[in-house]
Amino acid sequence: MSVLAELASGLAGGKIRVIDLTQTLSPEFPSISLPPEMGQAWPFRIEEVSRYDERGPAWYWNNFSCGEHTGTHFDAPVHWISGKDLPHNATDSIPPERFIGPACVIDCSKEAAKDPDFLLTKSHIEEFEKRHGRIAPRSWVLMRTDWSKRHDPAEYQNYDEEGQHTPGPDVEAVKFLVAERDVLGFGTESIGTDAGQAYHLRPPYPCHYYMHGAGRYGLQCLTNLDQLPPTGAVVIAAPLKIRNGSGSPLRVLALVHE
Amino acid sequence: MQRPKRKNPVLRTRLPTLPPAARSRVALGLTAAAALGRFELQQCRDCGAVQYPPREACQKCLSVVLDWKAQPAEGELLAQTVLHHSNDLFFRERLPWRLGLVKLDCGPTVVAHLHEAVQKRVRVRAMLDRAGQAVIAALPDKETTDMADDRQLREFTCDPKHRKVLVTDGKTALGQALIKELVSAKTEIVWVGYAEPWKKFAGFDELEKIPQVTLIPLDVTDSKNVRELAAEIAGKVDIVVNNAEHHRSFGIGNRQGVETARAEMDVNYFGLLRLAQEFGPAMRSRGADGSSSAVAWVNLLSIYALANFPPHGTFSASKAAAHSLAQCLRAEMRPAGVRVVNVFPGPIDDEWNQLLPPPKVAPAALAKAIVGALREGIEDVYPGDVAQEWLARWRDNPKALERELSA
Numbered sequence: 001m002s003v004l005a006e007l008a009s010g011l012a013g014g015k016i017r018v019i020d021l022t023q024t025l026s027p028e029f030p031s032i033s034l035p036p037e038m039g040q041a042w043p044f045r046i047e048e049v050s051r052y053d054e055r056g057p058a059w060y061w062n063n064f065s066c067g068e069h070t071g072t073h074f075d076a077p078v079h080w081i082s083g084k085d086l087p088h089n090a091t092d093s094i095p096p097e098r099f100i101g102p103a104c105v106i107d108c109s110k111e112a113a114k115d116p117d118f119l120l121t122k123s124h125i126e127e128f129e130k131r132h133g134r135i136a137p138r139s140w141v142l143m144r145t146d147w148s149k150r151h152d153p154a155e156y157q158n159y160d161e162e163g164q165h166t167p168g169p170d171v172e173a174v175k176f177l178v179a180e181r182d183v184l185g186f187g188t189e190s191i192g193t194d195a196g197q198a199y200h201l202r203p204p205y206p207c208h209y210y211m212h213g214a215g216r217y218g219l220q221c222l223t224n225l226d227q228l229p230p231t232g233a234v235v236i237a238a239p240l241k242i243r244n245g246s247g248s249p250l251r252v253l254a255l256v257h258e
Numbered sequence: 259m260q261r262p263k264r265k266n267p268v269l270r271t272r273l274p275t276l277p278p279a280a281r282s283r284v285a286l287g288l289t290a291a292a293a294l295g296r297f298e299l300q301q302c303r304d305c306g307a308v309q310y311p312p313r314e315a316c317q318k319c320l321s322v323v324l325d326w327k328a329q330p331a332e333g334e335l336l337a338q339t340v341l342h343h344s345n346d347l348f349f350r351e352r353l354p355w356r357l358g359l360v361k362l363d364c365g366p367t368v369v370a371h372l373h374e375a376v377q378k379r380v381r382v383r384a385m386l387d388r389a390g391q392a393v394i395a396a397l398p399d400k401e402t403t404d405m406a407d408d409r410q411l412r413e414f415t416c417d418p419k420h421r422k423v424l425v426t427d428g429k430t431a432l433g434q435a436l437i438k439e440l441v442s443a444k445t446e447i448v449w450v451g452y453a454e455p456w457k458k459f460a461g462f463d464e465l466e467k468i469p470q471v472t473l474i475p476l477d478v479t480d481s482k483n484v485r486e487l488a489a490e491i492a493g494k495v496d497i498v499v500n501n502a503e504h505h506r507s508f509g510i511g512n513r514q515g516v517e518t519a520r521a522e523m524d525v526n527y528f529g530l531l532r533l534a535q536e537f538g539p540a541m542r543s544r545g546a547d548g549s550s551s552a553v554a555w556v557n558l559l560s561i562y563a564l565a566n567f568p569p570h571g572t573f574s575a576s577k578a579a580a581h582s583l584a585q586c587l588r589a590e591m592r593p594a595g596v597r598v599v600n601v602f603p604g605p606i607d608d609e610w611n612q613l614l615p616p617p618k619v620a621p622a623a624l625a626k627a628i629v630g631a632l633r634e635g636i637e638d639v640y641p642g643d644v645a646q647e648w649l650a651r652w653r654d655n656p657k658a659l660e661r662e663l664s665a
Contacts, residue, residue, distance in 0.1 A: 027480040030456050037506070039517055047481055157456035 007255075014258070021222045021235070021252040022072040023148065025064070029071055029221075030153045032191050041067030044249075068247040074239040075185075075193065075208070075218030079246040082213030089215060091245030098217070099238035101184045103140040103254060104132070105228045112145035112167040116158055117197055119170040125177070132230040137182040140219070140235050143169065147189035148223035158196065168195030171206040178214045185217030187235075189225060193218040219252060228254055259407035261420055261446075262549050274545030274594040275347040279389035285312040287326045292384035292392035293637040297331040299364070300324035310366035331382045333362040335396065338372055348388070351546070356410060360396050370396035373408050385414040385635050388545075388595030390588075406633055409549070415635040416554035416597055421496035422447040426476060426533065429459045431608060432558070433501050435625035440499075441470050443629055446550070449491060451476025451502070478502045478529030488536035496550060497632065498537055501558040502529055505610040509571035519572035526576035527583060530557060534587050545594030554632055555591060556599045557584045561640070561648045563602060565659045599637055601628055604644030617644050 001009070010016035023029055031043035044066040050056025068091075069075070077083030078090045088094050106128045111118045120143055129135060145167045150156040158165045168188060169177075177183045186193050186207055193207040203209045211218060219237055234255040239248035281289065284300075291298035300309040304321035308329060315322050338358035344350045356372040360380055370382060371393060380396040387393045395414060398405065406417050423440050427433045428450035440448050448471050452459065455475040465471050474491075477483050478500075504525035506518045513519075534555075544552035562574035563581035581600065588598035605611040607618035619642040627641030640649045651659045 027477075027482050033454070033457065039515075040521065043479075045480060153456040154458070159457055 010257070011255075017256045017258060019224055019227050019233075019254040019256055021224050021228075021254055022250075023221050023223050025066070025071045025249060028153065030157050030191065031067075032069060033157075041069050043067075044070050066249060068242065068245055068249075071249045072219070072221040072223070072252055073247050073249045074237060075212065075220070075247045076239070076245065077212040077215045077217070078244070079218075080205075080208045080212035082209050083215060086215045089212075091239045091242045091248050093244075094217075094239075096238070098138075098184060100234065100236050101138055101140055102136060102231070103142050103187075103228065103233045103235045104128070104135050104231050105142045105144050105225055105233070107144045107230070108167060109144055109146040109226070112147065116165040116167065117195060118145070118167040119195055120168070120173050121170050122172045122176045125173055128230070135177070135181045135183065138184045139181075140185055140187055140237075141177055141181075141183050142187040142219070142222065142225055142228070142235075143167070143189070144225040144228075145189050146226060148221075148225070157191070162197070163199070164191075164196030166190035166192065166196035168193065168198055169207050170195075171201055171203070171210075174206045174210045178210050178216060183216060185219060186211055187219030187222050189220075189222050191221060193220050218247075222252060224254075228256060232257060259404060259419065259549075265548065271544060272351070272546045274388075274542070274551075275351065276389040276593065276595060277348040277387045277391075277393075278346060279391050281391055282312070284314060285392075287312055288384055288392040289386065289390070291326060291328075292386050294640070295631070295634055295636040297329055297382065297384045298326045299329045299366070301327045301329070308362070308365040310362070310368050329362070329364045331362075332399065333360040333368075333380055333382055333396075335359070335372075335376055335378055335380050336361050336367065338376075352410075352413065358396060360394075368394050370394045371410055371414075373397045373405070373411055375402045375405065375408070383634075386597065386637055387414055390592050390597070390637070412549060416497065416599070416632040417443075418497055418629065418632055419444040420446050420550050421553065422449075422494050422550075423497040423499060424449045424451070424491070424495045424537070425499045425501060426451045426478060426529075427502040428452050428461075428465055428473065430501070431621035432606060432624055434461045434465065435622040436499060436501060436628060437465060437468065437471060439622075439625040439629040441468055443633070445470060447472065447494075449474055449495070451478075451487075453477035453479075453502070476502075478532055479524045481532055484532045484536050488533075488540065492537045492540035493544070495537060495541060496544075496552050497554045497556065498533065498541070499556040499558075499628065500530060500533055501556075503558055504576075505570070505573050505608075507570050507573070507610055507613070509568045513572070519575070522573050522576040523579065526573075527579040530580050530583055530587070534583075534590075538587070538590065541596055542591060542594035545596050552594070552596055554597045554599055555587065556601060556628060556632070557581075557587075558628075559584065559600050559602050561602045561604050561645050562663075564648070564652050565656065565663050567663050597635070597637060599628075599631055599639060601631070601639040601641065602645055602649070603627075603641050604648060617642075619644065 025044050046062045046064045049061045051060045076091050077086050083089050194205045198205050236253045239250045302316040302321050303323040305319040307318040336359040341355040358372045360370045361367045375398045379399040383395050384392045385395045423445050429452050450473050504522045541552040559581050560577040563577040566574040584600050603619050605614045605618045607620050631639040
């Protein structure tokens, strides 16, 4: 049996489970906030075109609008200034084989529960590798924080007077993943691949800066990471083919062997 | 006035009716002044005689040059009567009704709706009735306690007392001042909307402590949110105060792209449209729902709706669009007797007008003016000296104001 036939029969027979890592797109889902004088991403909005009525008697459909970075979404390298001149850096030019890759899931849920500003360090990653093996090149590294279980938007965003408090990687961890482990990208459950207070790191927003600067990708607002094994899952994350797009909302799926 | 009893939920809600609305074009001069809270009558330019009712030629010298001019609004009650029968649907449902003849100090004798406490000397006001047309009301010459509670007077005003109000944005200083003002006007309930509920705002805790206040997430750019909130409360809302606005200080050339302008349109124009589509129908059905009926819809516009202020050019354009839509809403709400009140402030003293030199209208003063307009039954509100001055300039010569604002 070919690998693909095996995959198909595994899916049909339930030996391979498909786990949805995507948040539902809805107007209530929190959107990224920038200082009010700056340009803003559109939140997800939906307007009914017709619903079996005088506007369209036999059909129901909607128009929706949102920014490229809305809900569960993909960050392309061109999103950040550090990745602006790279080849194949936008949603339409990234080679499609990059949209499918193995995933390593680092469980930081206990740490994040204790400290919303928790930063994933290089030593946390080395600890992970001691237990689960070396992170293979071209893997997604997904940071599990159980942040997606914060269903109250205020808790999810977690703002105070000093801004947002959400977990993310520190500078060394990002540099290590890019330079030493050649990862495909980095994914989180919160808004942003960087921590809420990452503006104060050096450089600011290191995950955006180094990942995109090296042509790697980001995934954020993921959910159900608690259903993935530390290694062995395969993630399918294909953004919309927006010409020169900096990112896109997308459906992120994980294939898991039972 | 006692707090009205709770409505018996098994009884039918009466449909709204309107008092007689036909007026000649000339007579609309009285309405135009009343909409601003002014008492104006025609005065002959040739012989000086003050005219009433409005007419084409002077009743004394037949001159056709009659100017609408502010008149002293006082007089003496000559005669009074109480109406116990009427074939007019509106008055039929509101009998008995007190009417009288008032000899104005400025000359003419007028038919007036009488406040229950009037004596010999009276103050008169031109007020808009439920049909949106001017009538003359006679009030006691000195303020009496609970004067605004008069049953007949409440038919001409939009008094928030014992009414339930939705304020669409509680995040701003104006929103919070409005809430305080409404609560002290004895409003029954104030629903307070706030967008982006994950961003806690200054003043939230204080608002939460006010017993009349219910805080509700409301983002007027989200149709689903507006629809669901309306489904929940629109059947109870008597007054909508739509103060949600998006304000950035850009013209055309100093901001790339359309995103800022679009955000302004989305809140200032489409936000009003969404609210009106979802809250309008339920309010129209309750235009005659007892002494605390649905009664008013307030729009926070801007003096820049009349003439563009180029440094805030896209904001001005969105407010002009909202003004136009508010006129449509006014026409659609009028059959139910629900008044649309448009507020045209000059620059508000807030962060988006930081770089404008004073005078700027203080949020508390603006809130007072808005609630005051509801209590007085005014339809077009130009709060404060700046707005009044700009209104005068605009009425005198719109082209001149355009040039002055763009200087």
